[in-house]
Amino acid sequence: MVNYVKFLRGTPAAYERLIEKDNDTLYFISEADAATGLLYLGNQLIAQGSAESAASALVDLSDVAIAEARDQHVLVYDETEGKWVNRKFTDLNAFVGTNGASHGVAGLVPVPTAEDLGKFLCADGTWKSVSDITVTADEKTIELVDGVLRLHGFDAANVGAYARISANGTLEWVVPSGESLEEIQSIVTGMQSDVATINGKIDALTAEHVTINGQVNDVAARLAVVETSVEDHENRVSTLESQIRTKVEQAEYDTEINEINADIDSLIDAFTWKTLS
Numbered sequence: 001m002v003n004y005v006k007f008l009r010g011t012p013a014a015y016e017r018l019i020e021k022d023n024d025t026l027y028f029i030s031e032a033d034a035a036t037g038l039l040y041l042g043n044q045l046i047a048q049g050s051a052e053s054a055a056s057a058l059v060d061l062s063d064v065a066i067a068e069a070r071d072q073h074v075l076v077y078d079e080t081e082g083k084w085v086n087r088k089f090t091d092l093n094a095f096v097g098t099n100g101a102s103h104g105v106a107g108l109v110p111v112p113t114a115e116d117l118g119k120f121l122c123a124d125g126t127w128k129s130v131s132d133i134t135v136t137a138d139e140k141t142i143e144l145v146d147g148v149l150r151l152h153g154f155d156a157a158n159v160g161a162y163a164r165i166s167a168n169g170t171l172e173w174v175v176p177s178g179e180s181l182e183e184i185q186s187i188v189t190g191m192q193s194d195v196a197t198i199n200g201k202i203d204a205l206t207a208e209h210v211t212i213n214g215q216v217n218d219v220a221a222r223l224a225v226v227e228t229s230v231e232d233h234e235n236r237v238s239t240l241e242s243q244i245r246t247k248v249e250q251a252e253y254d255t256e257i258n259e260i261n262a263d264i265d266s267l268i269d270a271f272t273w274k275t276l277s
Helices: 012-017 178-276
Strands: 002-004 006-010 025-029 038-041 044-048 073-078 083-088 134-137 140-145 148-152 162-165 171-174
Parallel strands (some): 006 025
Antiparallel strands (some): 002 073, 025 038, 038 044, 140 148
């Protein structure tokens, strides 16, 4: 049996801060400027060295057998050899799905092709579309075909029934009793009555709104007439003021003329008197 292992490197302080050490992870622990370090597999110390005895490469470890290490190789533990060995990434165990009778096996998932875009990895180990899913329960089938949910497994006796999940997790059709149907019909009738009442109120409010709009328009028209009357009145007042001003000025002019004429008559009388004397 061949398994894979992860590899992490860090300082002793970082290693101590780990609450749980993964038993499938190699931890190489050393200070940043140290020439030596410790190698743990989970919590178990498996190698340590000094400046003189420290291994300079994985191949120097007694329980590691590296053969022609290449790009994308990983380190795995081989129970047959009892050592850590390098393997191609693609040589690791492939993911095996379940057939419903036995459990699957962990491993690399199958590579999706371009045609698998939008699909998901199913428990049977294959890439599937949502439209491929069929769920069967208690001999009743639910299918999702081209985005449409279709129910099967019922006949004329199930008309008016509804589907529900039973206590044991199966799908079952339940036909409501006559009393339940009457109750449902009563509720529906009541709701329809409520809707009719609400629609009536909406109609009444709409009519009232129309009436109010008419009254507002009438008041606006009357206000326009009043404004016109006020403007006409102001024009008349202005005209009367102009006429009064003209008459006043004429009266003042006549008074001045009369006074001038009186002065002239006085002068003439005085001149005549002197001439006769």
